[in-house]
Amino acid sequence: xxxxxxxxxxxxxxxxxxxxxxxxxxxxxxxxxxxxxxxxxxxxxxxxxxxxxxxxxxxxxxxxxxxxxxxxxxxxxxxxxxxxxxxxxxxxxxxxxxxxxxxxxxxxxxxxxxxxxxxxxxxxxxxxxxxxxxxxxxxxxxxxxxxxxxxxxxxxxxxxxxxxxxxxxxxxxxxxxxxxxxxxxxxxxxxxxxxxxxxxxxxxxxxxxxxxxxxxxxxxxxxxxxxxxxxxxxxxxxxxxxxxxxxxxxx
Amino acid sequence: xxxxxxxxxxxxxxxxxxxxxxxxxxxxxxxxxxxxxxxxxxxxxxxxxxxxxxxxxxxxxxxxxxxxxxxxxxxxxxxxxxxxxxxxxxxxxxxxxxxxxxxxxxxxxxxxxxxxxxxxxxxxxxxxxxxxxxxxxxxxxxxxxxxxxxxxxxxxxxxxxxxxxxxxxxxxxxxxxxxxxxxxxxxxxxxxxxxxxxxxxxxxxxxxxxxxxxxxxxxxxxxxxxxxxxxxxxxxxxxxxxxxxxxxxxxxxxxxxxxxxxxxxxxxxxxxxxxxxxxxxxxxxxxxxxxxxxxxxxxxxxxxxxxxxxxxxx
Numbered sequence: 001x002x003x004x005x006x007x008x009x010x011x012x013x014x015x016x017x018x019x020x021x022x023x024x025x026x027x028x029x030x031x032x033x034x035x036x037x038x039x040x041x042x043x044x045x046x047x048x049x050x051x052x053x054x055x056x057x058x059x060x061x062x063x064x065x066x067x068x069x070x071x072x073x074x075x076x077x078x079x080x081x082x083x084x085x086x087x088x089x090x091x092x093x094x095x096x097x098x099x100x101x102x103x104x105x106x107x108x109x110x111x112x113x114x115x116x117x118x119x120x121x122x123x124x125x126x127x128x129x130x131x132x133x134x135x136x137x138x139x140x141x142x143x144x145x146x147x148x149x150x151x152x153x154x155x156x157x158x159x160x161x162x163x164x165x166x167x168x169x170x171x172x173x174x175x176x177x178x179x180x181x182x183x184x185x186x187x188x189x190x191x192x193x194x195x196x197x198x199x200x201x202x203x204x205x206x207x208x209x210x211x212x213x214x215x216x217x218x219x220x221x222x223x224x225x226x227x228x229x230x231x232x233x234x235x236x237x238x239x240x241x242x243x244x245x246x247x248x249x250x251x
Numbered sequence: 252x253x254x255x256x257x258x259x260x261x262x263x264x265x266x267x268x269x270x271x272x273x274x275x276x277x278x279x280x281x282x283x284x285x286x287x288x289x290x291x292x293x294x295x296x297x298x299x300x301x302x303x304x305x306x307x308x309x310x311x312x313x314x315x316x317x318x319x320x321x322x323x324x325x326x327x328x329x330x331x332x333x334x335x336x337x338x339x340x341x342x343x344x345x346x347x348x349x350x351x352x353x354x355x356x357x358x359x360x361x362x363x364x365x366x367x368x369x370x371x372x373x374x375x376x377x378x379x380x381x382x383x384x385x386x387x388x389x390x391x392x393x394x395x396x397x398x399x400x401x402x403x404x405x406x407x408x409x410x411x412x413x414x415x416x417x418x419x420x421x422x423x424x425x426x427x428x429x430x431x432x433x434x435x436x437x438x439x440x441x442x443x444x445x446x447x448x449x450x451x452x453x454x455x456x457x458x459x460x461x462x463x464x465x466x467x468x469x470x471x472x473x474x475x476x477x478x479x480x481x482x483x484x485x486x487x488x489x490x491x492x493x494x495x496x497x498x499x500x501x502x503x504x505x506x507x508x509x510x511x512x513x514x515x516x517x518x519x520x521x522x523x524x525x526x527x528x529x530x531x532x533x534x535x536x537x538x539x540x541x542x543x544x545x546x547x548x549x550x551x552x553x554x555x556x557x558x559x560x561x562x563x564x565x
Binding site for chain 1: 406435444462465469503508516517518519523
């Protein structure tokens with residue numbers, strides 16, 4: 001396992017329980033989705049794994065003990081407009097990460113930047129430009145290249161394709177499938193979009209109000225959901241022939 | 252016969268550093284009374300601007316050519332009083348973010364009755380009407396909700412309040428601009444179901460803007476696909492999947508992750524979505540089209556038989 005989370009709990013400001021006794025694992029090179037609606041605690045789980053929040057209790061085991069966390073796990077956020085430094089060129093952005101996390105010399109770093117750009121479908125022309133000269137899809141490619149730069153073994157993608165137009169989303173999803181095949185990196189995919197889960201993930205955890213309501217293989221959980229909440233979630237995805245129905249009164 | 256709502260060669264130019272540039276190039280669309288039309292496309296395609304043009308809500312400095320006609324009246328010829336009447340009585344708009352729509356310091360009851368009171372209805376009658384609509388669309392504990400303020404309500408509930416406000420004015424047309432994009436998927440189902448049901452009961456026409464083809468298909472009679480400031484295809488919602496002919500519509504349908512078996516590669520369109528400002532002079536989709544021909548780059552295809560494509564001439 002590259003990631004093993006056991007009985008994770010996070011309480012904010014004394015009384016709000018965001019994550020309540022959650023356990024899941026990602027095998028080496030595996031791909032796990034955490035799905036749920038807003039307020040389900042899925043993003044808090046991701047931030048705990050990335051070390052951006054400290055757990056109230058529970059354990060997170062990441063890869064081999066002793067390897068610095070940043071070389072095991074990296075994160076891609078939803079909005080590439082906010083996650084990139086707007087005054088830093090693409091090459092400088094990647095070089096900074098490589099210089100900090102790897103022992104590569106300048107020439108080796110340049111070669112690696114070329115490799116990374118190629119991996120995410122960009123080329124040398126993009127190396128010298130600033131984020132504002134790139135489209136949203138290209139920026140998200142840069143954010144993915146930056147996350148892959150220290151050769152992490154797990155990538156956390158927090159709604160990483162949610163803000164993209166459909167045709168761009170398709171490009172990035174293909175890229176994620178390719179990058180996983182090429183580098184063996186595992187994914188922890190936080191999303192509300194179940195069709196994205198079907199496309200890029202092996203396993204899925206369904207969360208609601210801080211707890212896991214159902215987990216298992218994507219085929220099993222989304223194909224034949226057993227929990228009522230998962231059934232409702234799967235049933236509310238617009239698809240050919242879908243007719244929206246009112247589910248009664250909900251506050 | 253005059254159409255209920257008609258976009259007639261609508262062109263909107265906005266000022267840029269290089270001079271005026273078109274964000275809408277030539278939009279042609281007619282909507283019948285009581286009909287629901289879905290306007291779908293990616294960012295920059297001009298779908299929001301098309302809807303806003305009905306209310307005369309265009310960006311500063313914009314110039315219009317062609318016309319938008321509502322019940323035969325060119326919106327561009329309306330004076331301030333006429334526009335006010337149109338906006339408050341005949342056409343209602345539902346925006347994406349309910350928190351940006353509802354006045355945060357007034358109560359839900361104030362928000363819902365504002366238009367009714369302006370028409371001279373008494374406060375108690377207006378509150379009774381608004382409360383009735385809230386109950387109709389599945390909001391519980393109505394008397395308490397009417398006294399609450401927006402921050403006390405969830406996003407899904409608040410968007411239902413916005414829809415109730417739109418319905419309360421008994422408009423002939425509702426413009427809904429991505430009304431459920433900010434909502435969770437189960438809430439989205441509830442909200443579009445309510446919108447669909449109430450619209451049908453009241454015979455209200457709907458212009459439904461969405462980036463989600465399947466969602467638009469579920470609540471609309473016809474789908475108009477926009478790209479770079481033009482409608483490139485119009486077809487019945489029921490036959491969208493079988494009868495899509497424009498290369499862009501086909502590309503949109505195939506780009507969704509659900510369109511292929513898991514693990515298979517998605518068919519992608521190279522490049523990024525363009526706005527009317529950036530699109531090429533001939534066919535707006537020529538730069539990204541997988542089957543582009545020389546003719547496409549020089550000649551603008553006309554929207555004939557529901558599709559604007561040189562390769563689809565009957």
